[in-house]
Amino acid sequence: MTLTILKPGPLTTVQDLGRDGYAAFGVPRGGGCDALSLRLANLVAGNDEGAAALEVTLGGLKLRFDDATTFVYTGAAMNVTLDGVLLSPAHRYAAGAGAVLRFAYAERGARAYLALAGGIAVAPVLGSRSTGLLAGMGGFFGRALRSGDTLDCLPAEPRAPGVAVAQLERGEHLRVLPGPDWPLLDHAAQRQLLATPWQVSPASNRMGMRLAGSVVEIGAAPSLDSHAVMPGCVQLPESGQPIVLLADAQTTGGYLRALVVIRADLWRAGQFKPGDTLRFAEVDTAAALAALDAQQHWLVRIRRALSWWGTT
Amino acid sequence: MIQSFGEAALVLSVGTSLAMQRRLWAAWHILHAREPSVEWVLGMGNLSGFFDPLVVSAARIESALEAAWLASDGVESEPGKRVEIPVVYGGEDGPDLAHVAEQAGLSCDEVIDRHAGGDYVVYCLGFLPGFAYLGGLDPALACPRRATPRLSVPAGAVAIGGAQTAVYPLASPGGWQLIGQTDALLFDPYRETPGLLAPGDSVVFVPRGRR
Numbered sequence: 384m385t386l387t388i389l390k391p392g393p394l395t396t397v398q399d400l401g402r403d404g405y406a407a408f409g410v411p412r413g414g415g416c417d418a419l420s421l422r423l424a425n426l427v428a429g430n431d432e433g434a435a436a437l438e439v440t441l442g443g444l445k446l447r448f449d450d451a452t453t454f455v456y457t458g459a460a461m462n463v464t465l466d467g468v469l470l471s472p473a474h475r476y477a478a479g480a481g482a483v484l485r486f487a488y489a490e491r492g493a494r495a496y497l498a499l500a501g502g503i504a505v506a507p508v509l510g511s512r513s514t515g516l517l518a519g520m521g522g523f524f525g526r527a528l529r530s531g532d533t534l535d536c537l538p539a540e541p542r543a544p545g546v547a548v549a550q551l552e553r554g555e556h557l558r559v560l561p562g563p564d565w566p567l568l569d570h571a572a573q574r575q576l577l578a579t580p581w582q583v584s585p586a587s588n589r590m591g592m593r594l595a596g597s598v599v600e601i602g603a604a605p606s607l608d609s610h611a612v613m614p615g616c617v618q619l620p621e622s623g624q625p626i627v628l629l630a631d632a633q634t635t636g637g638y639l640r641a642l643v644v645i646r647a648d649l650w651r652a653g654q655f656k657p658g659d660t661l662r663f664a665e666v667d668t669a670a671a672l673a674a675l676d677a678q679q680h681w682l683v684r685i686r687r688a689l690s691w692w693g694t695t
Numbered sequence: 696m697i698q699s700f701g702e703a704a705l706v707l708s709v710g711t712s713l714a715m716q717r718r719l720w721a722a723w724h725i726l727h728a729r730e731p732s733v734e735w736v737l738g739m740g741n742l743s744g745f746f747d748p749l750v751v752s753a754a755r756i757e758s759a760l761e762a763a764w765l766a767s768d769g770v771e772s773e774p775g776k777r778v779e780i781p782v783v784y785g786g787e788d789g790p791d792l793a794h795v796a797e798q799a800g801l802s803c804d805e806v807i808d809r810h811a812g813g814d815y816v817v818y819c820l821g822f823l824p825g826f827a828y829l830g831g832l833d834p835a836l837a838c839p840r841r842a843t844p845r846l847s848v849p850a851g852a853v854a855i856g857g858a859q860t861a862v863y864p865l866a867s868p869g870g871w872q873l874i875g876q877t878d879a880l881l882f883d884p885y886r887e888t889p890g891l892l893a894p895g896d897s898v899v900f901v902p903r904g905r906r
Contacts, residue, residue: 403734404734406734406736406745406821407723407727407734407735407736407737407820407821408820408824408889408890409820409821409822409823409824409825409826409864409882409890410824410889411823411824508884509884509889515824515884517823517824517865517866517867518823518824518865518882518884519865519884520824520884520885521884525884560699560701560702562700562701563698563699563700563706586846590868591868607857608708608710608711608738608739608740608741608857609738609739609819609821609822609828609856609857609859610706610708610738610739610741610743611700611704611706611736611737611738611741611743611745611821613701613704613745615701616700616701620840620842620843620844620870621839621840621842621843622842622843624843633821633822633823633867634736634821634822634823635736635738635819635821635822635826635828636822637840637856637857637870638840638870640700643700643701643702643704644701645701645702646701646702646703646748668699668702668753671701671702672702672748672749675702675748675749676749679749
C-alpha cells in the first residue's frame, strides 16, 4: 500500500515507540509524543503496537491512498474526513484506491495518530522508525513530511472495517512526583509551581513544552552538574518558567529537575497545544505505579476485546 | 547519594572530578552488563538508571547501583583517543565571548588562550546525539548558563555552560554561552560509529583565527 501526501500541515512525521538503549550516547528516545494514542491506533488497525504511524501535529494533513487499505486515527479531535465523510476516532475504516483523507485544525488536543494496516515501511535507524528531527535521522529521510512525498506500508493481512474502541479523556491536570531538585526550592516556589494554571507557550515543540503564566522565584539556585533527563521531566530554568520535556527530549540537562510527570500521564503531556492551560497535581509513587498498572490493564483489555471481536 | 527521579528512574550523585568520573565509567560498564534492561545514562558526576517499574522494583535497581559503585573502586579504565577540534573564536561565531570575558574579568584574547590551552577529557555524552561534556575547563572561565535558553544554537558552536565546555553537534535549543565555532562533524547516524567522541577521549581546541 502506498499513500501520497497532498498537504503536510504544520508538522507531520513518521513515529513509533522510539529508540530504546541509546540515551547513553546522547540519542533521544523520540517516538510519538502521545505514545498511548499511537499504541491504540495500531492495536485497532491490527498492527503491532510499536508499528510506525503518522503523527499529525495540530492538523492540516491531507493525503491520498493510492491503494485500498484499512486505517485508524486516534488522539486529538481534528474533524477527520474521508472523501468528505466525517470519521470517528479509534475506529477501523476501509479506504478505496484514490480516496482522500483530510485532517482539519485540531479543536481539542495537539496530536493525532494515523495507523495504516502494516505500518509505515521506512528503514529502522538505531532500532526505530521514528523521525529524529534534530539529528535528521530515521523516519522519512529524517525529516517532516512534505507535499508530494509517497510512503509505503509493510504488507498486512486484510482486516474487516467497523471495529472501534473508546479513547481516554485528557483533562487539564498532569499528575507529578517531586523531582530530585525539589528540595532546593523553597516552600513559596514549590507552592507556586503546583498552584499556577500554566499556559502552554507557542515556543513549544517535540523536545519540550514551555510554560508561561507565572515566574517561580528560584532564589540563588546552584548551577547543577549536567545529569540525565527524560520525557516527563519538568525543568525549571533561571527564567522561573517551567519546561515539560516531551518525546524528543535531550538526554541530559543542567536545569533544576523540579517535578516529574508520572509515566501514566506522559501521553497527556503530548496533547496540550499552545494556549491550553494545564495544572500540576502532586501524587505519590504508589499512586503513580497504580495509575501505570491500570493503564497497562486497559491496553490488555482492549487487546483482548479486539481478538474476541475477530480481527480479520 | 541515590535519589529517586520519578517512579521509573534513580540517580546516583557522587560529585564531579576526573577520579569520580573514571569510577562512574567503570560502574556504567558493570551495570550495563548486570542489568541490561535498564537504560543507564552517565552525567557529570552522576549516573541515572531508567527502568520499567512494573517489571523491576526501584529497590532492586538501587541495590544494583550501590553494588556497582562499590565494585568500581580501583577498576582501571582504558585510555581514549586524542581528538583535535579546530575553532574560530569570537565575532559572529562566538556571540557570547565578550560576556564570558567580562564575567571572568579577562580580555577576549585571554579567554581564547585559556580555552584553547586546556587539556580536556570527555566525561560523558548526552544532551544531543554526539554531544560530549568535557572536563578540564580553566575554572576562571566558568560562566552561568543563560537565564532563558536560545531557541536555536548552530551546529558546531563551541560553548561554556557552568564549569563545562562542549561543542553543539547539531542545531538545537541551548542555554550555554557561545564562544566559537568548528566545522568538525561530531555526529553522523550513518557512520559506523555515529559519534566522533566517546567517554575517556581527550580533546584539544586549535584556534583558527578570530573574526
